[in-house]
Amino acid sequence: MQFESSNSPDSSSQQTDTELYRLLKAGQADVLGILYDRHVGLVYGTAIKILTDPQEAEDLTQDIFLMLAKRCSYDPERGSLRTFLAILTRSRSIDRLRSRTSSRESLRRWQTNQSPEGGVDSPSEYASQLEQSREVQAALAQLSSDQQQILRLAYYEGLSQSQIAEQLNLPLGTVKTRARRGLIKLRQTLTDYTR
C-alpha cells in the first residue's frame, strides 16, 4: 500500500499531495507522475475489483488521473487526496458497469457477489468481501454497528453525510461525529498495521 502524506518515503518527492496537487493545477504537468506513482495501486485496484476487466480498469484509471490533472472538484483543504480518489474511482467504476451494453448480467453478478449494496450488512460478510485480515475484522468488530455502517456508506459507497443522515434517519452532526470517532477507534486498534 502506498501512502499520500509528506512523511511517507518517496524517492521522487517529499512534497505532500496537497503541494503536488497545487503544482499540478499551476501547470506543472510532470507532477502528475508523482501522484500517479503514489496512488495508482489504489485507483487501479479499486477499478479492477469492480469492473473485473483489465482494459476497462486501465481506461478508468487513465480517466481518473487525467481528470485530476485537468478539472475536478477536489478541495485539498478539506480532505485527503487518497480518499477523494478512492471514492471517485469506485463511483466511476459503478457508472461504467451500469453503462456497459451487456452490463446487466455483470452488474447483477457484481451486486450479488461483491457489493454490500446488494444487501450485505453483516460485518463478517462484508469483511470477507474485502478479503480483510482477522486483525482488521477484529478491529471493525470493536466499532458499534452504526459506526461501521456510517464509515462504509461514507468511504466505500461514497455517500455524502447528508445522504447518510437521511438514509439512517440520524441528525447530520451525529453522522459526522460517529464516522470520525469510528475512524479514530480503527486507528487506535490497528496501530500495529499502520505507519
Added chain:
Amino acid sequence: MAGSLPSEEIELLVAGYVLGDLDAEEAEEFQRLLATDPAIAQAVAQMQDGLELSFAPSEVAPPAHLRDTILNANRASHASRVSAAPSLFSTRQFPIRLRQILELLAAGLIIALAINNYQLRQSQQASQSLVPSQNRLTYALRSTTPDLSAVATVAVDSDSLEGTLTAKNLPPLPPGKVYALWTVLKPGAPFTTDPQNAILTNVFQVDAQGNAAQALTVCDVHRSREWVAAVAVTVEDAAAPQKHQNKPILVAAL
C-alpha cells in the same frame, strides 16, 4: 502523536480530513495545525491506513505501459491548453510596460471579437450541425468509410467544459495504439493548433465489444462554437498521440 498527544478535538479534525468532510472553519483549523505540528501528518497517514485496511480493496499494480500512456496524454492535453491560451508576447521580446500595453490592446480586441462572435453565433445557431441544449453541445460523429459501422457522441457543457464521450463499434486497438479525439478549428481561429488545424482533446480505448464511455474535460475553444470546424477521431500511437499522423475514421463536421 510524538511530543504532543493530541486532544480529542484534534483527532476528530484529523479523522474529518481523512474522511474528506471538514467544513470551512474546520479546514482552516486543520491546515493551521498541519503547518505547525509535524505529528498531524503522521496521524493522517495512520488514519488513512486504518480506513483503507478496513474498507478499500487491495492495491493492484497496473500494466507498466499505463503510466506512459497517461503522462503522455496529460502532456499533450496540457500543451494544447497552454497553446490555446497563449501569452501573446514574450518578456524577452518586449519591455514589461510595452507588453502590458499590447496585452491591454489585445484584451480589447478579444472582447470585441467575443461580442462579434456572440452576434455571429446568434445568427448561425440554426445552421449549426450540432444540437445545443441550454449550454450543452452534442457532436454526433459518423464513420468516414462505409465498411466501419462505428459511431461516437461527444457532449460538452460549454460553461463547465466538462462532457462525455461515448463510442460504439470501434475495433479494439493493438497495444501501443489509442484513439485520439480532435477538435478541428476553422482557419484564423485565435488558438494555437497543430499543422492540421486541430487540438488534441482526449485519448481513449474501447472495450472488447468496441464501446467506450468516459468523462471529458475540453479546452476553452468549446466555450465558443464559432471556431470549431469539426470533431474527429483518429488512431494514433499511444506514446505520442499529439503527432496526429493519421486521417479521421469518425468525424462530425459543422
